[in-house]
Amino acid sequence: MLWRPPRAAGRPDGTRIIRRSSRATATRPPFRSMQEKYNPAEVECAARAHWQASQSFRAVPRPGKPKYYCLSMFPYPSGKLHMGHVRNYTIGDVLTRWHMMRGFNVLQPMGWDAFGLPAENAAIQNSVPPAKWTDDNIAYMKQQLQSLGFAIDWTRELATCKPDYYKWNQWLFLRMLEMGIAYKKTQVVNWDPVDQTVLANEQVIDGRGWRTGALVEKREIPGYYLAITQYADELLADLDKLPGWPERVRTMQANWIGKSIGVRFAFPYELDGEPGKLWLFTTRADTIMGVTFCAVAAEHPLATRAARDNPALATFIDECRRGSVMEADMATMEKKGMPTGIFVSHPLTGEKVEVWVGNYVLMSYGEGAVMAVPAHDERDFGFAKKYGLTIKQVISVSGQAFSTDAWQEWYADKQSGVCVNSGKYDGLGYAAAVQAIAADLKARSLGDTQVQWRLRDWGVSRQRYWGCPIPIVHCEACGSVPVPDDQLPVVLPVECVPDGSGNPLARLEAFLACDCPKCGKPARRETDTMDTFVDSSWYYARFASKFAADAMVDEETNYWMPVDQYIGGIEHAILHLLYSRFWSKVMRDLKLVSYDEPFAHLLTQGMVLNHIFSRRGEKGGVSYFAPDEVDLAYDANGKVTGATARADGQPVNYGGIGTMSKSKRNGVDPQSLIEHYGADTARFFMMFASPPEQTLEWSDAGVDGAYRFLRRVWAFGHLFAGEIRTRIGARQLATAKLGATLAGLRREIHLLLKQANYDLAKQQFNTVASAAMKMLNALEKAPRDSALAAEVVEEGLSILLRTLSPITPHIAHALWCELGFGDDILAAPWPEPLGTALAQDEIELVLQVNGKLRGSLRVAANATTAQIEAAALASETAQKYMEGKPAKRWWWCRAGWSMSCCEP
RNA sequence: GCCGGGAUGGCGGAAUCGGUAGACGCAGCGGACUCAAAAUCCGCCGCCCGUGAGGGUGUGGGGGUUCGAGUCCCCCUCCCGGCACCA
Numbered sequence A: 001m002l003w004r005p006p007r008a009a010g011r012p013d014g015t016r017i018i019r020r021s022s023r024a025t026a027t028r029p030p031f032r033s034m035q036e037k038y039n040p041a042e043v044e045c046a047a048r049a050h051w052q053a054s055q056s057f058r059a060v061p062r063p064g065k066p067k068y069y070c071l072s073m074f075p076y077p078s079g080k081l082h083m084g085h086v087r088n089y090t091i092g093d094v095l096t097r098w099h100m101m102r103g104f105n106v107l108q109p110m111g112w113d114a115f116g117l118p119a120e121n122a123a124i125q126n127s128v129p130p131a132k133w134t135d136d137n138i139a140y141m142k143q144q145l146q147s148l149g150f151a152i153d154w155t156r157e158l159a160t161c162k163p164d165y166y167k168w169n170q171w172l173f174l175r176m177l178e179m180g181i182a183y184k185k186t187q188v189v190n191w192d193p194v195d196q197t198v199l200a201n202e203q204v205i206d207g208r209g210w211r212t213g214a215l216v217e218k219r220e221i222p223g224y225y226l227a228i229t230q231y232a233d234e235l236l237a238d239l240d241k242l243p244g245w246p247e248r249v250r251t252m253q254a255n256w257i258g259k260s261i262g263v264r265f266a267f268p269y270e271l272d273g274e275p276g277k278l279w280l281f282t283t284r285a286d287t288i289m290g291v292t293f294c295a296v297a298a299e300h301p302l303a304t305r306a307a308r309d310n311p312a313l314a315t316f317i318d319e320c321r322r323g324s325v326m327e328a329d330m331a332t333m334e335k336k337g338m339p340t341g342i343f344v345s346h347p348l349t350g351e352k353v354e355v356w357v358g359n360y361v362l363m364s365y366g367e368g369a370v371m372a373v374p375a376h377d378e379r380d381f382g383f384a385k386k387y388g389l390t391i392k393q394v395i396s397v398s399g400q401a402f403s404t405d406a407w408q409e410w411y412a413d414k415q416s417g418v419c420v421n422s423g424k425y426d427g428l429g430y431a432a433a434v435q436a437i438a439a440d441l442k443a444r445s446l447g448d449t450q451v452q453w454r455l456r457d458w459g460v461s462r463q464r465y466w467g468c469p470i471p472i473v474h475c476e477a478c479g480s481v482p483v484p485d486d487q488l489p490v491v492l493p494v495e496c497v498p499d500g501s502g503n504p505l506a507r508l509e510a511f512l513a514c515d516c517p518k519c520g521k522p523a524r525r526e527t528d529t530m531d532t533f534v535d536s537s538w539y540y541a542r543f544a545s546k547f548a549a550d551a552m553v554d555e556e557t558n559y560w561m562p563v564d565q566y567i568g569g570i571e572h573a574i575l576h577l578l579y580s581r582f583w584s585k586v587m588r589d590l591k592l593v594s595y596d597e598p599f600a601h602l603l604t605q606g607m608v609l610n611h612i613f614s615r616r617g618e619k620g621g622v623s624y625f626a627p628d629e630v631d632l633a634y635d636a637n638g639k640v641t642g643a644t645a646r647a648d649g650q651p652v653n654y655g656g657i658g659t660m661s662k663s664k665r666n667g668v669d670p671q672s673l674i675e676h677y678g679a680d681t682a683r684f685f686m687m688f689a690s691p692p693e694q695t696l697e698w699s700d701a702g703v704d705g706a707y708r709f710l711r712r713v714w715a716f717g718h719l720f721a722g723e724i725r726t727r728i729g730a731r732q733l734a735t736a737k738l739g740a741t742l743a744g745l746r747r748e749i750h751l752l753l754k755q756a757n758y759d760l761a762k763q764q765f766n767t768v769a770s771a772a773m774k775m776l777n778a779l780e781k782a783p784r785d786s787a788l789a790a791e792v793v794e795e796g797l798s799i800l801l802r803t804l805s806p807i808t809p810h811i812a813h814a815l816w817c818e819l820g821f822g823d824d825i826l827a828a829p830w831p832e833p834l835g836t837a838l839a840q841d842e843i844e845l846v847l848q849v850n851g852k853l854r855g856s857l858r859v860a861a862n863a864t865t866a867q868i869e870a871a872a873l874a875s876e877t878a879q880k881y882m883e884g885k886p887a888k889r890w891w892w893c894r895a896g897w898s899m900s901c902c903e904p
Numbered sequence B: 001g002c003c004g005g006g007a008u009g010g011c012g013g014a015a016u017c018g019g020u021a022g023a024c025g026c027a028g029c030g031g032a033c034u035c036a037a038a039a040u041c042c043g044c045c046g047c048c049c050g051u052g053a054g055g056g057u058g059u060g061g062g063g064g065u066u067c068g069a070g071u072c073c074c075c076c077u078c079c080c081g082g083c084a085c086c087a
Helices: A040-053 A083-101 A117-126 A130-147 A163-179 A228-241 A247-257 A285-290 A301-308 A311-321 A327-332 A378-387 A430-443 A539-543 A556-560 A575-589 A670-677 A679-689 A700-727 A740-762 A765-781 A787-804 A809-818 A865-874 A876-881
Strands: A067-072 A105-107 A182-192 A197-199 A217-226 A259-271 A274-282 A293-296 A337-345 A352-358 A369-372 A447-453 A472-475 A479-482 A513-515 A522-525 A565-569 A602-605 A608-616 A622-625 A630-634 A640-645 A653-659 A842-849 A852-860
Touching: A040 A130, A040 A679, A040 A809, A067 A083, A067 A556, A083 A105, A083 A565, A083 A602, A083 A608, A083 A670, A083 A679, A117 A130, A130 A670, A163 A182, A163 A539, A163 A575, A217 A311, A228 A247, A228 A259, A228 A575, A247 A575, A259 A285, A259 A430, A274 A285, A274 A293, A274 A369, A285 A430, A293 A337, A301 A311, A301 A337, A301 A352, A311 A337, A311 A352, A369 A378, A430 A447, A539 A575, A670 A679, A670 A700, A679 A700, A679 A765, A679 A809, A700 A765, A700 A787, A700 A809, A740 A765, A740 A787, A765 A787, A787 A809, A842 A865, A842 A876, A852 A865, A852 A876, A865 A876
Parallel strands: A067 A105, A067 A565, A293 A352, A565 A602
Antiparallel strands: A182 A197, A182 A217, A259 A274, A259 A337, A259 A447, A293 A369, A337 A352, A472 A479, A472 A522, A513 A522, A608 A622, A608 A653, A630 A640, A842 A852
16 A cells, blocks of 8 residues: 555645745745644644655665664554554664664565454444454554655555465475474363364463353373474574574573573382382472472373372362463462372382372473482472371581471472482482482482473464465375475465364365365365464564565575564563574575574563553442543642542542553543644654663653654744854864853763764663753753854754654654755765864863762863862862861762862 | 562752752742733742851661762652553
């Protein structure tokens, strides 16, 4: 869809900015024709028309210019833009435009993460096909994005729900099957027994299905996995290749991958006359002599066997099946267990150890069994206390007394403990004990050291309709057969309307029926679709490519990739970013791309919050009030003392601050903001209110302040055009000697510019906005009575407009043209502070005595240390606070100012 | 529960390498302009004591290092993100 101005104002050719007054002033220079009042709608319309006409954001490879690929996480088309999007994309746009002005060849694309659950929920609610709902949302949100003036190359737009995109999900999945990376095994899912359907974790509320209220069960079904663990070593090691990522994200990923070296070993047993081995893994082999029981998962073969002739245990195992599969729930739920009556032998002592079934042991993790050392593991300790099991101390820390009464932190200490009650291992520390015990287990062929990863393989099968079909055909004779490349894509039918009771694909004969690619006989298609994280694992590479019909990516990808700056929410710190890194490495191993890591620099932006107001209803329910439906009362200090609903004047409760959400009614619609104030105000407030990585609190008053500032910028431009600019004669600023006032003003502007440039490099945009405000404050107070003064102001204004332009591009563009600085501010060079402007004759020093601030001192900028010390000692401050004693020590701090100190 | 992060006036936040805490903005208070209002402009604004000059105190709480700590170290509290099927 082509860009269309939302209103009729302005001309699409973009050659002139303001039309209304142009007839009366047609013969004057353009800067004299500008309107006195800031009219954001006109200004923004015209600026966008200019960018559209000159194809300003079309990105093509240009050898010889440094490239900059700036990518914001693409949105899920949920209906309309929310403030989080506005914030995310404004950050990206500021970086994009800043780099454009600094001579980079910039690519900033945009697209749609278009498969996912909300489309199915909307279908259930409104009986709209997910495809239609999604397409409508994309059209609306695209128009919203365009009205915000982002410097996006829309020729590269893509949506992951379109066959020309997801074909390549399927194609790469088939390559992964060939490589042995994709494979099939059972997975545990949430099962709603009433709707007979698999539920997502978010559809399980307090252990019940969201629609039916039925108790959710765990169910094992087959599914496809991607062996991300084959890349675990590289994913961990390559974190060191990402210095442009926040330290905390790298730490989170490293912990998630979770490399640990431990011991995998077995407890031998004999059951039903057959010998067997209970395998398990531990990182605390040094405590092996303290094992008093073992625990297995409810689905473990030993548990199943024991339940055969133990109805109580069978009931307990059944109970374990109910409940959520989420790790957070598993970790916080009450630990329960039951003995199986089966005993295994301790691999080193031969002692009999009983096997229990524990609801906290996961079959899908490790071997589905754990050794229990109640004395040195907090969870085992609680479990043993609850069921009266033996607690045997085998680690001691000198000076600490062990007691089974209560758990103490040091019981689990690896650093300072040594083995006790452990026979030949007594006295050994952690590392030595693990080594000795592993060697002994190996000698008995009952175990060995093993590297263990916390990271699990990525289950990609989803029993849902609105996703990318998994390209597999099920044939009675041939089994699961991959769809041949020349039959791709397997197209998802777009007319289905899910109703919440299972996947509609499973009932759609037109989709299901097919011929087996191998034997040609009638067969059935796989109805599972792929996790939507697959879609978002490689979209950045497609953006950088020419969208070829016959290739996943082409050569151009290697020009733009890796992404120089990736921007998105901190909530994606682990899964999306890890999956993308993994997918990139697979593509690299297939020689599709030439990079190891997809994202060179990462900026994780904080969430957008707003105030929450509520009132408890007569029946006990809580109703929420939107912030604009509430009046606040203040005390004399400006502190909020209460709130009342505008509708009825009755008090409402202030519920603090929280993420914007529909249910709390505290969301702010970007659309109304844009219509009311314009995109520049929205963008400026977003950048000014807090630094990108922190949460941002919404404030209507703050938005007003941003709007007020932009009006002042406009008014100053008008003043400059009418009064100041006419004073400028022969250009003399480069050579003239400025008086103290003008030199001070010029120095202030250049100092602010220096700070703004520093902060841009740090990606701290709130202080860039604040520097622009300070520049305007200085310019408004500036003398303007001479040609030289006018020239200083002109220079300052040109710096201000350029500093502002990445944040508020429309108004900066309009004023730049109107005031005669040039045709296109995007083509103007980014300003740099001048040494001559920053120089000063005198500097102010601060005096501290014993670390306390006591006074200040002005000295010549070129004064020597000795001169400054002499002046400091002679100062009133020294007389008063040093009581005539000589300074014992001096400290000199940062350049530009310093301080001194004496000790008593 | 585990992993990661955060806490500075009435509010959002600033303080670049351990060196003037509170820049900039919002809210509030006082004033100018106006018939009036809006808009705009000027001034004040951490807390306590003091008429004032000035003094003390202060960056979630407790301890420590240092001439000097919002910043570094240890302990604690509260809040937020993630926990593998929300995206």
